[in-house]
Amino acid sequence: MSETTSKSSASSPARARSHRHSAEEARREILDSATRFLQESDFRNLTVGEVMEGTTLSRPAFYQYFTDLHDLIISLLRDVETVMHQIASPWIEGEGKPIAALRESIRGVVETCVQHGHIVRAIVEAAPLDERLEQEWQSFMRRWDDAVEARIVAQQQDGLIPFFNAQRIAKALNSLDVNLVVAAFGRHPHDDPSDVLETMYHVWSGTLYGRPPHALTAKNR
Amino acid sequence: MSETTSKSSASSPARARSHRHSAEEARREILDSATRFLQESDFRNLTVGEVMEGTTLSRPAFYQYFTDLHDLIISLLRDVETVMHQIASPWIEGEGKPIAALRESIRGVVETCVQHGHIVRAIVEAAPLDERLEQEWQSFMRRWDDAVEARIVAQQQDGLIPFFNAQRIAKALNSLDVNLVVAAFGRHPHDDPSDVLETMYHVWSGTLYGRPPHALTAKNR
DNA sequence: AATGTGACTGACACCATGTCAGAAACAACG
DNA sequence: CGTTGTTTCTGACATGGTGTCAGTCACATT
Incomplete structure (x- = not known):
């Protein structure tokens, strides 16, 4: 394998393959990607594939943390509630x-x-x-x-x-x-x-x- | 043709096959079917197939009168507006x-x-x-x-x-x-x-x- | 009867979804 | 270090609704 030729060890810009998340890390990463997407677009354009593109994971991984896009939205709802109530x-x-x-x-x-x-x-x-x-x-x-x-x-x-x-x-x-x-x-x-x-x-x-x-x-x- | 035997001329109950509509007739039939469906269920369950089942026509026929389910809803919106405004x-x-x-x-x-x-x-x-x-x-x-x-x-x-x-x-x-x-x-x-x-x-x-x-x-x- | 027109349909390609068997990383133990 | 177990992850597939299109069918006109 080449040492320092084309890519530096772990800080490769987008292709951060070969690294596992803890369950919570991954959840957050997905939620963040979805939130980012919703800043720019609408729910009608939100798709599992799109969300996971903003992520280091692949599309099927989504289903280990959420059953659904709707399920993901429920998580966001929970977050909002805690902020709002007080x-x-x-x-x-x-x-x-x-x-x-x-x-x-x-x-x-x-x-x-x-x-x-x-x-x-x-x-x-x-x-x-x-x-x-x-x-x-x-x-x-x-x-x-x-x-x-x-x-x-x-x-x-x-x-x-x-x-x-x-x-x-x-x-x-x-x-x-x-x-x-x-x-x-x-x-x-x-x-x-x-x-x-x-x-x-x-x-x-x-x-x-x-x-x-x-x-x-x-x-x- | 039989005169008064089993079925009266045009009022056969459900299987009215072999009869073409005018453009307007068909539109109305589809809109009515959709309206009926929405009385009992939600938009999220509405599908082109479902709508056309409540009809004498087949699923593809839908697309001759509407581009979309949303397009159909627009027609319903128009109808409502005329009623409401006065x-x-x-x-x-x-x-x-x-x-x-x-x-x-x-x-x-x-x-x-x-x-x-x-x-x-x-x-x-x-x-x-x-x-x-x-x-x-x-x-x-x-x-x-x-x-x-x-x-x-x-x-x-x-x-x-x-x-x-x-x-x-x-x-x-x-x-x-x-x-x-x-x-x-x-x-x-x-x-x-x-x-x-x-x-x-x-x-x-x-x-x-x-x-x-x-x-x-x-x-x- | 022959022909033209428009209403209609069967069959197809497409796309997002959700699943699953198995691969890949990692930890624990010998 | 191997080996084994566990958890995370993915490639490939089956499903279901959508929209299209070439071609058929009913009917009117002549």
Whole structure:
């Protein structure tokens, strides 16, 4: 064998053959490749072959870590959930002044979605195509809905929010958020985050607390 | 030819072989079969073969009338649009008292979606999978968004609605409607239409006009 | 009856998927 | 170091839905 002629020992640029991963390493490598792909393209163009090309592994190796493309998306969904849940805590947990906390929570959601918007979009688009993923997505959203509903009910009992069917409104508002986020940050170029924040805040506060404060006295005939 | 023996002339039950359609007849037959299928199942299970089984034609015949399953969905979208547009006219066109008209328009939308919810659901789920369908769907929604935006702007100038970015709010509210309708009437069993109506009305009126009228004085601490 | 036109179909090539038997790397043990 | 066991990995294959095409079939016109 030749020593230092054409290729250096282990740092060959793309052909890093002859090296095994631990199970976790490989998973991460695949997930990263998929994420990278989704930054540039859509779920509809995602294919097992494409994903594995961005990898040191071959196509069949994919099936040792995921049963499916949908299964891979479920993993991404899990990752997103852990990030998101604590972001929205201010209003959800009832910390500080309700309306200010609401704004703060929405701000957090918008901000993290600027980063993970592509993934959220992929999840939303892929969910209807697979039974299991669909269920995971529904569960994810239900946890969200329940949290919001609980907060609404609590503030209804404090007289801060008028009475109405908290469950349905919670569901409606959350689904609206998903739509806005996907539309705004699901693909390049992104919309202006502060515009999205304003829109969300307007609808949420208008629906829950009444007319948004800053518009109350403006031009109200 | 036998006169009145076993089968009456043209109404043979299922095996209507040896009979050609006009172009329009065949199209309708295919569209009907697809619609029937979507009543019972999802877009993810829809396949060209399945559709054509509900038909007197063979699978390849499909491609004489549609380039694609997505193309077929586009036809269904067109059908839905013509039905829906005049339904929402009361508020859109500014007829009568704004808030009552809003309620009336929403009522109409909900009502027609009770019938065509399955199709709307199929459209929404299929749209991200095909470039052309995606564009058609976006155009459809944009026409809707523009109409709502125009109405908001008109009523802002009349002092009925406070000033805010009408375009973004219109888009948000419309996307919310789609979500609610698909969730409520996209598959069996359907939700209660009046619940859906209340939810939509609550969010719309809260966002546009301020706190919903009937909750204004109730239990507002 | 002969011919032209458009509706229709059987058979095929294509492509992504998911599987499987076995190869290749690595570790443990002698 | 061999040998053996274990885990990771891959080449090659079977499957199923898609879209195409050359050719057939029903019907109208003459």
